Amino acid sequence: MQTPNMVSSDTIRTRFSSAMSVMYQAEVPQYGTLLELVVEVNRETLEHSPTLRRRLQAQGELDRLDVERHGAIRVGTADELATLARLFAVMGMMPVGYYDLSEAGVPVHSTAFRPVEDEALSRNPFRVFTSLLRLELIESESLRQRAADILAKRDIFTPKVRELIALFEAQGGLDDAQTDQFVEQALETFRWHQDATVDLATYQALCDEHRLIADVVCFRGPHINHLTPRTLDIDETQRRMPDKGISPKAVIEGPPRRQSPILLRQTSFKALEERIRFEGDTAGTHTARFGEIEQRGMALTPKGRARYDELLRQARSQTAGLDNEAHQRVLEEVFSALPDSDEAMRREGLAYFHYHLTEAGNSARAVGKTDVQTLIAQGLIEAQPITYEDFLPVSAAGIFQSNLGEGQQGTYRANANREAFEEALGAPVTSELALYAERERASLAFALERLGARLAE
Numbered sequence: 001m002q003t004p005n006m007v008s009s010d011t012i013r014t015r016f017s018s019a020m021s022v023m024y025q026a027e028v029p030q031y032g033t034l035l036e037l038v039v040e041v042n043r044e045t046l047e048h049s050p051t052l053r054r055r056l057q058a059q060g061e062l063d064r065l066d067v068e069r070h071g072a073i074r075v076g077t078a079d080e081l082a083t084l085a086r087l088f089a090v091m092g093m094m095p096v097g098y099y100d101l102s103e104a105g106v107p108v109h110s111t112a113f114r115p116v117e118d119e120a121l122s123r124n125p126f127r128v129f130t131s132l133l134r135l136e137l138i139e140s141e142s143l144r145q146r147a148a149d150i151l152a153k154r155d156i157f158t159p160k161v162r163e164l165i166a167l168f169e170a171q172g173g174l175d176d177a178q179t180d181q182f183v184e185q186a187l188e189t190f191r192w193h194q195d196a197t198v199d200l201a202t203y204q205a206l207c208d209e210h211r212l213i214a215d216v217v218c219f220r221g222p223h224i225n226h227l228t229p230r231t232l233d234i235d236e237t238q239r240r241m242p243d244k245g246i247s248p249k250a251v252i253e254g255p256p257r258r259q260s261p262i263l264l265r266q267t268s269f270k271a272l273e274e275r276i277r278f279e280g281d282t283a284g285t286h287t288a289r290f291g292e293i294e295q296r297g298m299a300l301t302p303k304g305r306a307r308y309d310e311l312l313r314q315a316r317s318q319t320a321g322l323d324n325e326a327h328q329r330v331l332e333e334v335f336s337a338l339p340d341s342d343e344a345m346r347r348e349g350l351a352y353f354h355y356h357l358t359e360a361g362n363s364a365r366a367v368g369k370t371d372v373q374t375l376i377a378q379g380l381i382e383a384q385p386i387t388y389e390d391f392l393p394v395s396a397a398g399i400f401q402s403n404l405g406e407g408q409q410g411t412y413r414a415n416a417n418r419e420a421f422e423e424a425l426g427a428p429v430t431s432e433l434a435l436y437a438e439r440e441r442a443s444l445a446f447a448l449e450r451l452g453a454r455l456a457e
C-alpha cells in the first residue's frame with residue numbers, strides 16, 4: 001500500500017529526468033546549447049502561432065514542453081534489460097512498442113520505456129529508447145563468446161539502487177529522502193566512463209564487427225548516448241544550429257512539414273569523438289554521444305501508418321544523396337497524396353483522436369441515436385489529434401547510421417524476434433497502437449455518455 005509520505009512516480013520521473021539533463025549538459029556541453037536554442041525557437045513559434053498554442057493547451061502539452069525529452073541507451077544482456085525495466089517502473093515508465101533495428105543493419109532490438117496514462121504523459125512524458133544488443137547476430141563464434149564473457153563480468157547497477165528498487169517494490173513507493181537517493185544512484189548507470197573495460201585490440205575487433213557492439217560491450221555502463229528536447233519547429237531549429245556552432249546531420253528524418261503534423265520528425269548533431277583510456281594504459285577515441293531534436297505530430301492508425309510507410313518508401317527511392325532542402329521538397333511532393341487537415345485525417349480513419357464535449361455539449365442532454373459526424377457538425381463535441389508518443393524505426397536507423405560514421409552499413413538479415421526480446425525483458429511490451437486506440441475509445445465513450453447519446457449502427 002502506498003502511504004501518504006510517498007513521492008509519486010511522476011515526481012520521481014521528473015526529478016530523474018531533470019538530473020539526467022543536468023548531467024548530460026555537463027558531459028556534452030553542446031546539448032546545453034541545443035536546449036537553449038530549442039527554448040528560443042519554441043518561444044518564438046508560440047508567439048507567432050496562437051493556433052498552435054491553443055492546440056497544445058487543449059492537448060495538455062503546453063506545460064510539459066519545458067520538461068519534455070527522450071534519451072537512449074543500449075544494454076548488453078537480458079539481466080541488464082530486466083533490471084532496467086524494474087528501475088524504470090519506479091518512475092512510472094513501462095515498455096511500449098517493439099522495434100527491430102536489424103532490418104536497418106543495426107544488431108539490436110528495442111523498446112521505449114515511457115509513461116502510459118494521459119495524466120502521467122501530460123505531467124512529464126520522459127521516454128528512454130532502450131536497445132538490447134543481439135550477440136547472436138555476430139557471426140564469428142569466438143568474438144561472440146568474447147563479448148558475452150566481457151558483459152558477464154560487469155554490473156551496471158550500484159548495490160544501493162538495487163536495494164532501492166526492491167524497497168519500492170516492497171512498499172509500493174519511495175519517500176522523499178529515498179527518492180533523492182534513488183535519483184542519485186540510478187544516474188550512475190547512465191554516466192559516461194572514460195576508461196574502457198577492455199584493451200585497444202579487443203575494442204578494435206568489436207568495432208570491426210560493428211561500432212555499436214563496441215559501444216555496448218567495452219564500457220562499464222550503458223552511458224546515455226543522447227537526450228532530445230521537443231521543438232515546435234524543427235526546420236527553423238535545424239537552420240539555426242550552425243549559428244550556435246552546432247553542425248546538424250544532413251537531413252531531417254521522418255515525414256515532411258505539414259499543416260497537420262504526423263508522427264515524428266527528427267534531426268541530430270554528430271557524435272563527439274571522445275578520448276578513451278583502454279586497458280594497458282593505451283589512449284584512443286570513441287564516438288557515441290550526440291544531441292538530437294524532435295518535432296511531434298499526430299499518432300496514426302494502422303491504416304494511416306501503412307500509408308506513411310508506403311509514401312516514405314516511395315520518397316526514399318528519390319532522395320538518396322539530396323541535401324535537406326531538396327530532400328524535403330521531394331517528401332512534400334510525395335506526401336501530398338495524404339490529406340493534410342485534422343478533419344480529413346480523422347474522417348478517413350488515418351489518425352487517432354481524443355474527443356471531448358464543447359461548451360454547448362456540456363449543457364446538452366438526452367441526445368439519443370446519432371453519429372460522431374453529426375455531433376461534431378452540431379458543435380456538441382470536438383476532436384483533438386492524439387500526439388504520437390513513440391518512435392520510428394526507420395528514423396532511428398537513420399540516426400544510428402549518422403552516428404556510426406559513414407560507410408558502416410551493417411549486413412544483418414532482418415529478423416525481428418519480439419518473443420526473445422520479451423523473454424529478456426521478463427514481460428510483454430505494450431502495443432502503442434492499442435494504447436492510442438483505447439485513449440480514443442474511452443474519450444468518445446465518456447463524451448457519448450455525458451450527452452446521453454448512442455451511436456447508430
Ligand code: OOG
Pocket residue numbers: 071072073074129131225228266292391392395396397399400
Ligand atoms: C537510439 C536511436 C533511436 C530515436 O530518437 O529514434 C532514438 C540509439 O542510438 O541508441 O533515440
Ligand code: NI
Pocket residue numbers: 070071072129226228292399
Ligand atoms: Ni532519439
